[in-house]
Amino acid sequence: MNLMVVDDRKINLSYVDRILKNAFPDLAIYLHEEPGQALKHLRKEPIDVLLLDIMMPDISGIDVLTYVRSHHEWDKMQVIMITAVNDDETFKECFELGANDYIKKPVTQVELVARVKNAMKIVDSQRKLTSLLEGIKDHNKELRQMYQQLQVAHKQLIQSEKLAAIGQLAAGVAHEINNPIGYVSSNLETLTNYVNKIQRFMTVCQSQIGSKDTESLERVFQEEKMAFVLEDLEELVSETREGISRVAEIVSTLRNFAHGSEDGEKSWVSMNDVVKQTMMMLQNEAKYVANVTFDETEEVEALCHKGQMNQVVMNVLYNAIQAVTPQSETKRGEIQIQLRKNNNQVHLTIEDNGPGIDPRHRDRLFDPFFTTKEVGKGTGLGLSISYDIIVNKHRGTLSVENLPEGGARFLVTIPTALNMTEPGLERGGTE
Ligand SMILES: Nc1ncnc2c1ncn2[C@@H]1O[C@H](COP(=O)(O)OP(=O)(O)OP(=O)(O)O)[C@@H](O)[C@H]1O
Numbered sequence: 001m002n003l004m005v006v007d008d009r010k011i012n013l014s015y016v017d018r019i020l021k022n023a024f025p026d027l028a029i030y031l032h033e034e035p036g037q038a039l040k041h042l043r044k045e046p047i048d049v050l051l052l053d054i055m056m057p058d059i060s061g062i063d064v065l066t067y068v069r070s071h072h073e074w075d076k077m078q079v080i081m082i083t084a085v086n087d088d089e090t091f092k093e094c095f096e097l098g099a100n101d102y103i104k105k106p107v108t109q110v111e112l113v114a115r116v117k118n119a120m121k122i123v124d125s126q127r128k129l130t131s132l133l134e135g136i137k138d139h140n141k142e143l144r145q146m147y148q149q150l151q152v153a154h155k156q157l158i159q160s161e162k163l164a165a166i167g168q169l170a171a172g173v174a175h176e177i178n179n180p181i182g183y184v185s186s187n188l189e190t191l192t193n194y195v196n197k198i199q200r201f202m203t204v205c206q207s208q209i210g211s212k213d214t215e216s217l218e219r220v221f222q223e224e225k226m227a228f229v230l231e232d233l234e235e236l237v238s239e240t241r242e243g244i245s246r247v248a249e250i251v252s253t254l255r256n257f258a259h260g261s262e263d264g265e266k267s268w269v270s271m272n273d274v275v276k277q278t279m280m281m282l283q284n285e286a287k288y289v290a291n292v293t294f295d296e297t298e299e300v301e302a303l304c305h306k307g308q309m310n311q312v313v314m315n316v317l318y319n320a321i322q323a324v325t326p327q328s329e330t331k332r333g334e335i336q337i338q339l340r341k342n343n344n345q346v347h348l349t350i351e352d353n354g355p356g357i358d359p360r361h362r363d364r365l366f367d368p369f370f371t372t373k374e375v376g377k378g379t380g381l382g383l384s385i386s387y388d389i390i391v392n393k394h395r396g397t398l399s400v401e402n403l404p405e406g407g408a409r410f411l412v413t414i415p416t417a418l419n420m421t422e423p424g425l426e427r428g429g430t431e
């Protein structure tokens with residue numbers, strides 16, 4: 001630590017010097033008779049404690065004090081005034097000008113050592129505080145960086161959850177399409193067979209034109225079971241048509257689903273369609289384990305992100321299907337979806353007759369990564385993402401309760417229109 005003493009009398013300087021050297025052998029002490037020299041020195045070297053005599057010719061201690069306190073670089077320097085004057089006004093002035101302490105003349109050893117020690121302690125504490133602050137700043141910077149990394153990771157996770165959902169959907173859709181395609185192609189085989197039969201019959205017909213002999217005609221008619229072929233033909237064609245239109249329907253739902261998943265502007269969306277399309281996407285997952293019913297009384301529209309709504313209904317409905325699956329061999333799952341509109345709020349409930357929510361898990365249900373499913377089966381992100389979509393992005397609510405008769409009920413509410421000030425979004429304005 002560095003200390004400077006400014007006093008116009010040499011004898012005072014050496015007196016103070018002796019005492020301080022004795023008391024603080026490690027302290028670097030600089031002595032100045034001339035305040036002007038002292039100021040020059042101050043500009044060159046950082047000084048921690050400055051002892052200033054008040055009464056000096058030309059430049060007084062108060063002048064020096066005024067000067068150093070008007071420059072921020074010396075803000076942390078401790079200034080102790082030494083004075084022979086014993087009047088309160090001078091002390092007051094010194095403190096107002098920014099002095100930290102004072103020593104009265106004649107200076108005693110005890111007082112000088114005590115005051116300087118105090119000043120050094122303050123300087124030391126200030127240094128510690130500064131380095132602590134620096135540490136906190138660094139820490140804060142690190143935290144901010146970590147937060148940014150977390151946000152990126154969060155985005156990536158949401159993306160991978162979406163991808164997982166798409167993979168799962170793709171499997172379901174492939175299965176759904178496979179079924180009608182299966183019977184369409186088997187029908188085609190039968191049709192080919194029938195066409196061969198008809199061709200053979202027609203060939204005989206042609207050769208018999210003009211002849212009165214119908215015997216061979218009748219024989220082929222019997223052999224080729226033409227009566228049955230003609231009867232079955234109609235059914236075969238209508239079944240095939242049905243299969244093809246089912247595939248077309250699945251493809252169009254898929255296209256609709258994919259179309260709505262972009263995070264663009266909110267638009268007026270039919271919540272009835274959101275539910276129906278999601279039900280269809282999950283039909284394959286549900287059909288062996290549960291009956292899924294949809295209770296809708298009216299068309300309910302909301303200003304929202306369709307893709308995000310699809311994702312929420314998908315997550316909650318899929319959870320319900322997963323909840324009823326383990327018990328489905330003894331008790332068929334019942335999943336009821338209800339959609340209502342009330343006071344400009346959309347109310348969507350999805351309830352199941354599964355085991356319900358374990359009370360120990362309730363508080364953590366919407367936390368990211370909370371899952372009770374086996375490793376690889378659930379990421380534990382479905383509900384946390386849904387919560388984010390409903391609560392943060394649509395200012396709605398997402399809650400859950402257990403039903404008295406067993407099972408869980410999830411309730412989603414969102415305002416039908418959140419931000420009517422967005423241009424072009426008057427009801428029916430964009431769709
Ligand atoms: N309908 C329900 N009945 C019983 N428990 C449920 C139901 N829905 C959710 N849960 C519980 O909440 C947990 C968290 O659900 P969430 O959808 O967030 O994750 P997950 O289904 O485990 O995994 P992910 O959805 O990411 O595949 C589930 O593991 C399950 O324990």
Ligand SMILES: [Mg+2]
Pocket residue numbers: 315318319378381382383
């Ligand atoms: Mg889930």
